[in-house]
Amino acid sequence: MQWVELLAVLWSAPTLNNQYYLGGYTGKERNSIHFASLLLQISLQVTYDSNPTGFWHTCGGTIIHYLYVMTAAHCVDSPSGKIYRVGFGEHDLSVDEGTEYYLDVESIHVHPYWNPSSLASGYDIALLKLKDPVYDNSYVEIAILPVEGQILPSQSECYITGWGLTSPNGSGATRLQQAGLSVVSYEICSRPEWWGATVNDRMICAGGDGYSSGCQGDSGGPFACKSNDGYWSVHGIVSFGPIYCNIYEKPTVFTRVSAYLDWIFQVRVGAISNARITISIIIIYPLRINLTI
Numbered sequence: 347m348q349w350v351e352l353l354a355v356l357w358s359a360p361t362l363n364n365q366y367y368l369g370g371y372t373g374k375e376r377n378s379i380h381f382a383s384l385l386l387q388i389s390l391q392v393t394y395d396s397n398p399t400g401f402w403h404t405c406g407g408t409i410i411h412y413l414y415v416m417t418a419a420h421c422v423d424s425p426s427g428k429i430y431r432v433g434f435g436e437h438d439l440s441v442d443e444g445t446e447y448y449l450d451v452e453s454i455h456v457h458p459y460w461n462p463s464s465l466a467s468g469y470d471i472a473l474l475k476l477k478d479p480v481y482d483n484s485y486v487e488i489a490i491l492p493v494e495g496q497i498l499p500s501q502s503e504c505y506i507t508g509w510g511l512t513s514p515n516g517s518g519a520t521r522l523q524q525a526g527l528s529v530v531s532y533e534i535c536s537r538p539e540w541w542g543a544t545v546n547d548r549m550i551c552a553g554g555d556g557y558s559s560g561c562q563g564d565s566g567g568p569f570a571c572k573s574n575d576g577y578w579s580v581h582g583i584v585s586f587g588p589i590y591c592n593i594y595e596k597p598t599v600f601t602r603v604s605a606y607l608d609w610i611f612q613v614r615v616g617a618i619s620n621a622r623i624t625i626s627i628i629i630i631y632p633l634r635i636n637l638t639i
Contacts (some may be wrong), residue, residue: 383570383578384522385487387507388415389433390422390474390566391448401431401448403439403518406508406567408489408580412479414614416489417566418583418601419460419472430454432476435485439509440520445485452477455613457606468548470585470601473613489568489580496604498550498581500531504571506552506584506598510563511591518563527552527559527569530597540595548605550582554597560584561591569600 386408391401407417415432422430435445453475460469480486498504507524511517535541535551545551550569553559560567569582582600587593603610 382487383505383568383572384437384507384524385485386489386568386570386578386580387436387522389436389439389509390415390417391431391433393429393431395427395429398429403433403509403563405563405565406584407432407474408568408583409434409480409486410473410489410491410580410610411614412488413476415474415476416580416583416603416610417472417474418585419456419470420462420585421566422454422472422474423456423460423462425454430474432474434480435483436522438521445483447481447483449480450477451475457609465586466544466546468546468601468605471583471603471606471609473610489570490577491607491610492579492581492604494604494607496581497602498529498571500529500534502529502571503527504529504552504569504581506560506564506567506569508560508564508567508584511561525558527598528555530554535597535599540597541599545599548602549585550600550602551597552582552600554593554595556592556594559592560587560598564598 388407388409389403390405390407392404393399393401405417405421407415410416430451431448432451433446433448435447437443437445451474455473455475457469457471459467460471461467480488503526505524505526507522509519509522512519512523530551532545532547532551535545536543540554541551552569564584567584568580569584570578570580572578581603583603585599585601587598588596
């Protein structure tokens with residue numbers, strides 16, 4: 347049995363490790379070649395009804411509409427007693443840099459087929475509707491989504507971003523990190539010595555070289571690829587990885603966005619009026635970190 351971990355962040359973190367930018371680097375400067383990809387990233391933050399003393403970074407996400415952000419289902423499938431907000435323009439979570447602002451979440455839409463007890467089934471995607479629209483302050487950007495059904499070619503170089511662990515036994519990053527990961531084909535990723543039947547063709551595998559990966563705290567964040575015309579498209583949502591980060595032949599696994607465009611559209615136009623929230627015991631270990639905002 348392969349032990350895997352979701353790459354999210356919980357209030358109380360177990361002493362297990364998941365994926366983040368191990369081998370990554372900070373990319374704040376506007377002259378960075380990949381700066382534009384950082385503008386798509388949000389920080390999903392949580393506090394509790396019983397003790398609302400501050401917000402904690404719990405997951406990443408992507409701006410896909412002026413009223414919606416996209417994240418992983420496992421980040422928000424147990425919302426009871428929690429209050430969420432979304433941080434935009436964040437870079438360093440430990441300080442107020444003047445680039446960030448926060449919006450409250452109006453509703454949570456988890457994919458109706460998401461089942462935390464069946465990771466291999468996929469559907470690890472959720473949309474959060476905001477109470478107020480996103481506004482441009484030069485530090486946010488709405489993501490371009492891929493074409494329906496689009497499959498990234500093997501060895502495509504794309505970028506993962508987030509505030510996850512930067513070493514297997516370390517703490518979560520306070521500054522936004524990024525790392526390049528090469529796409530691994532489904533044919534290779536589904537081999538028994540890789541992820542086997544744990545992955546399906548509605549997922550993207552990237553990395554697995556033992557150098558860079560996602561880690562604990564990266565869940566829900568974007569996997570962005572730059573097109574030939576210079577635009578960034580978000581092809582993946584950080585979903586899961588090995589118990590220990592950055593394992594050879596165990597790449598970071600993402601929800602493939604191009605497999606869910608119909609559902610995303612239905613939620614946005616209001617065809618799905620009631621969010622389905624799946625609450626059950628997670629038998630695969632969630633990985634989460636605590637960063638006080």
